[in-house]
Amino acid sequence: MAIGDVEAVPNSTDVYYVDTGMYEVEHYGSVYLIDAEKPALIDTGIAADREHVFGMLDELGVDDLAYILPTHVHLDHAGGAGYLAERYPDATLMTHEIGAPHLVDPSRLVAGTKAAVEDQWRFYDEPLPIDEDRVESLTDGDEIDLGDRTLTVHHAPGHAPHQVMYHDDRDDLLFTGDALGIWEPRSRTLLQTSPPSQFHLEKALDDVRTIEDIDPETICFGHFGSRPYDDDLAAEYKRVLVEWVEAIRQKREELDDDEAVITHFVENTEMDEVWGVRKAQDEERLNVRGVLGYLDYIEDDE
Template sequence: MAIGDSYPVDGCQDYYYLDTGMYDTERYGAVYIVDSERPAVIDTGIGTNYEFILEAMDGIGIAPEDLEIIAPTHVHLDHAGGAGYLAAECPNAEVYVHEIGAPHLVDPSRLIAGTKAAVEDQWEYYDEPKPVPEDRIVELSDGDTIDLGNRSLEVYHAPGHAPHQVIYYDPDAAAVATGDAAGIWVPQLETVRQTSPPANFDLEACLDDVETIRSLDPDTLLFGHFGPAPASDDLLDTYREVLSEWVAAVEEKRTELGDDEAVIEHFVETTEMAEVWGERKARAEERLNTRGVLGYLDAQS
């Protein structure tokens, strides 16, 4: 699979996924297209390469004016940065987003500032997000349902990764669009890795989100990073272990070194993901996730 390519999701009729080439990295950022009676796009990437989404839609047979639903799982810009661009190109689409995140898509100034602080020099990969007109926002809360015509998306609040995150469950497809609630699926390694960015990462809430997914008993998980994977209790258990062990490792290293920057550099220098994502992205990922855990540990003290 190459950047810009899209494929059907095995076992999920009318679902397709696209590699957006996020951070110039293959198999890192995914967007999902649902060819339903009311066509939908789940997550939107960072804005850069949003044209790939339009091209994939065209290949499926969805014209821009036919798209009705743009549904980011949360407003972090790697998931919602393309929402304004798609809304501008798709005049009949509404943007569905959790009520906490909705104001940040209408006025993304604080979102931009927060993202720059979080991703540091990775900001160069982003296109500055376009505001979404307020009258095209549909605010979501836990328990809502998005009507896709011949199917639906059930909305579940999943605030561990971010307070504005939701997951979407399609009972007809038995699939959950996880956002970042189940971690990062690495298809090259067939395993999951942690995601714990600043400033709202909360371990206990993340573990609760895993249990929310488990309770839905899906057949397929649609990861924002990256791609579909068969769902199983083993996979969810693995993520619980990965996340808990990751937080424990950062806490132990902080106790050992006594200096947060040294802790960050330790994990940056010892990353095992350079051969998968490339050295720059792998190191940036470790830095981001370590900083998020350190912030969480500060909040617990």
């Protein structure tokens, strides 16, 4: 699968995803279409990659969207929302109630993203604001009627307080956003995602337990693509998270210098042969900074 390619989610009914080419990397960013009686798009990718999302919708003959449903408002999942809203004027945009105001006025979100992603901002376009009357808030337990199926909303605040997951009752798919980490299909590696400034380990582990309770047939990752779910996958991600945070805690204790901690993990990334040196190092830098912020937060809270 190459950038811009569209594939059907295995064992699904009219559910597809596109490789958005996020950060100019294959197999990193995916956006999903549920081509239901009331078609819905799950996530949007960053604004700069919107043409690949438009291309999927055109290729599949979707003339109208009923819903645009970011799992959360980080700009790699919701940055293209305003452009999609402009292209599909009858679509309703829905996301968690904490994040919904940022679709209407994305200025604070842009500032926070620039601070978090640093040099990666060059891959972004500015998001477009969306009229308030087109944006609806979601909360845990809400249901979205797509006509021939229902999506149930599950709050998943560990990665970000405005994150939700969507469970498709027809095909037993769970669209997890970043709640189950990053699935890299070529190396078959499950990786942590712990960006600043609101990553929270205990809440992230609770999100995985929510996934275990749902026990879906298939996981649809925001990064990247779909794969069958089993209990081993959830157990693996809990282990990945705990070991990742502990490794950073120990390295901080050893070096007593946060910049040195970041440099250590950046220089020792194991994903450079998969994503390329640039993206692999950017990913490490982002995720280490998120854990350092979390460690500061729990220390201040004690």
